[in-house]
Amino acid sequence: MIDFRPFYQQIATTNLSMWLETLPLQLKQWEKQTHGDYAKWAKIVDFLPHLEADHIDLKSAVKSERVLPLSAGEQQRLVYHLKQLMPWRKGPYHLHGIHVDCEWRSDFKWDRVLPHLAPLKDRTILDVGCGSGYHMWRMVGEGAKMVIGIDPTELFLCQFEAVRKLLNHDRRAHLIPLGIEQMQALEAFDTVFSMGVLYHRKSPLDHLSQLKNQLVKGGELVLETLVVEGDANTVLVPADRYAKMKNVYFIPSVPALINWLEKVGFKHVRCVDVAPTSLAEQRKTDWLENESLVDFLDPHDHTKTIEGYQAPTRAVILANK
Numbered sequence: 001m002i003d004f005r006p007f008y009q010q011i012a013t014t015n016l017s018m019w020l021e022t023l024p025l026q027l028k029q030w031e032k033q034t035h036g037d038y039a040k041w042a043k044i045v046d047f048l049p050h051l052e053a054d055h056i057d058l059k060s061a062v063k064s065e066r067v068l069p070l071s072a073g074e075q076q077r078l079v080y081h082l083k084q085l086m087p088w089r090k091g092p093y094h095l096h097g098i099h100v101d102c103e104w105r106s107d108f109k110w111d112r113v114l115p116h117l118a119p120l121k122d123r124t125i126l127d128v129g130c131g132s133g134y135h136m137w138r139m140v141g142e143g144a145k146m147v148i149g150i151d152p153t154e155l156f157l158c159q160f161e162a163v164r165k166l167l168n169h170d171r172r173a174h175l176i177p178l179g180i181e182q183m184q185a186l187e188a189f190d191t192v193f194s195m196g197v198l199y200h201r202k203s204p205l206d207h208l209s210q211l212k213n214q215l216v217k218g219g220e221l222v223l224e225t226l227v228v229e230g231d232a233n234t235v236l237v238p239a240d241r242y243a244k245m246k247n248v249y250f251i252p253s254v255p256a257l258i259n260w261l262e263k264v265g266f267k268h269v270r271c272v273d274v275a276p277t278s279l280a281e282q283r284k285t286d287w288l289e290n291e292s293l294v295d296f297l298d299p300h301d302h303t304k305t306i307e308g309y310q311a312p313t314r315a316v317i318l319a320n321k
Contacts, residue, residue: 058141
């Protein structure tokens, strides 16, 4: 099983130390009710070979390399273990010569977001809904002091720990399997990311308030979410599903989203990017057994979802506490 004690020791002397009042008990309770496959996934991480990398690149990719490449047999075994952790959603990863070609080209999103951010060097960062942690490693590559991701999905935790193992057990990033609603108001993070989460929340204003409660004064929120065209009063509430997803509740226009952020007390709210999701950014690969974006769109009109709504368009909003 995943051992969180090194993380507890790491934050004990930081401004995150108050988290230790609640976190260890929460994770003990979490361990009692994990997904039925969690033990199997955690064993796969344990079975991964100990492969020290001679070069690691987190600045332009998430990549580990050896001077002496793996043999064909060693590569086959590593691919076998990693594919036991499918589906791989967010990536890509390049690990000891193996290209983990995930469903999402998350590097596309990172390239859209990064130019607008306050410098991440020496920052303590929270990534809410981090998935398997691709963007967390890119934040480390930008010089972040510590990056903590939260995501309650056990498979993502095991994928993250597998990648960490193949990055020489790097301890600058950590994934904690909790949701934002389980965190006390730490007010300790210089930057908080919430990317691809807001539309899954039944109460989006509560989510925005929870994000604000994790920031230091003056800290920066990076919010990336689905949006629709319209004015400050436009919010799509899908009748049933949106792009075949059941758990999509509210999709605002950019002006409505800015309104929401200002209503919960954020300052200097600005939209820095709006982009439709392309079939090159989200697609089927050998590392995914499920459907992907092309299956979620109207086959005759890719500007619409299969239900007839505006096809996925994502905005990046920055704001300060």
